[in-house]
Amino acid sequence: MSDAKIPLAGVIGHPIAHSKSPRLHKHWLRQYGLPGDYVPLDVAEKNLATVVRALPKAGFVGANVTIPHKVNVLQLADQISDRAILIGAANTLIFLPDGRIHADNTDGYGFLANLRQGAPDWQPQAGPAAILGAGGAARAVVSSLLDAQVPEILISNRTRPKAEALRSEFGARLRVVDWVHAGNMLEEAATVVNTTSLGMQGAAELRVPLDGLQSGAVVTDLVYAPVDTRFLQVARQMGCVTVDGLGMLLHQAVPAFERWFGTRPEVTEATRQAVLA
Ligand code: ATR
DSSP, rough: GGGGGGEEEEESSSOTTOSSHHHHHHHHHHHHTTTOOEEEEEOOOOGHHHHHHGGGGGGGGEEOOOTTTTTGGGGGGGGOOOOOOOOOOOSSEETTTTTTTEEEEHHHHHHHHHHHHHHHOOGGGSSOOOEESSSSSHHHHHHHHHOOOOOOOEOSSSSHHHHHHHHHHHHHTEOOOOGGGGGGGGGGOSSEOOSSTTEEEOOOOSSSSSTTOOOTTTESSOSSSSSSSSSHHHHHHHHHHEEEEEHHHHHHHHHHHHHHSSSSOOOOOHHHHHHHH
16 A cells, blocks of 8 residues: 555644644554554644645545534534534544545543443442533533433532533433532532543642542543542542543544544553553
């Protein structure tokens, strides 16, 4: 196969230099001995449509989409998967052989797959889930937890109307808890998820009181830099089962890689090390 024919994929964002996706996809391409390449694409808002439409002609079979384009990119798609419609954003594009653009969202899939791999005994029906935050990432988490049949979701966000908007949209199994009482909802929760950016390198720490965490609860953080956040460390000290956010990043890439390159990749310790290296 000549170089011009190798399937290309990439990640579209702005900025994009810190994305771990190129390292991940290149690792899998090497591991499975597949032809292909995966490149970072730094694309400003005003150039998004031009770049997305040009990519199939340049040999791209698809692309990941990240901040700040995950919502706007839907306007450029010819087909949108049900889960991308539900979440209101796409993280994956597939360029179909007939020239159409298919948009999908694998964040919810990645969230659940990571939880199931990291906490194999996790039972979604064991009790309510508590979610901190109500931004874009929380939408994917809420929709996947509802799919997994959690009995109830307690959700708390600094800006309460955003949590209420999610409740209106996703329905009666959501209960909004005021941000000042976020610690209290942890007492009821069998599953706890931090979807805020608090605890991320360079951001403030999560200040929600964590002494209500139930021993045995499954606790996960979407923040993955650092991988072992203070939130996860405290949860472990309280006897919780913790699952870090790096795995979600790895698992959300699995369905996309399979569609683009034809092999379903495995997420293993070696995958994690390759991305962290
Ligand atoms: P993402 O797509 O990663 O979810 P986002 O949509 O910007 O990003 O959402 C960020 C989340 O972190 C929101 O829930 C946000 O709360 P607000 O809706 O009140 O902004 C939360 N967040 C960010 N900084 C915060 C802070 N200092 N205190 C509390 N919550 C914070």
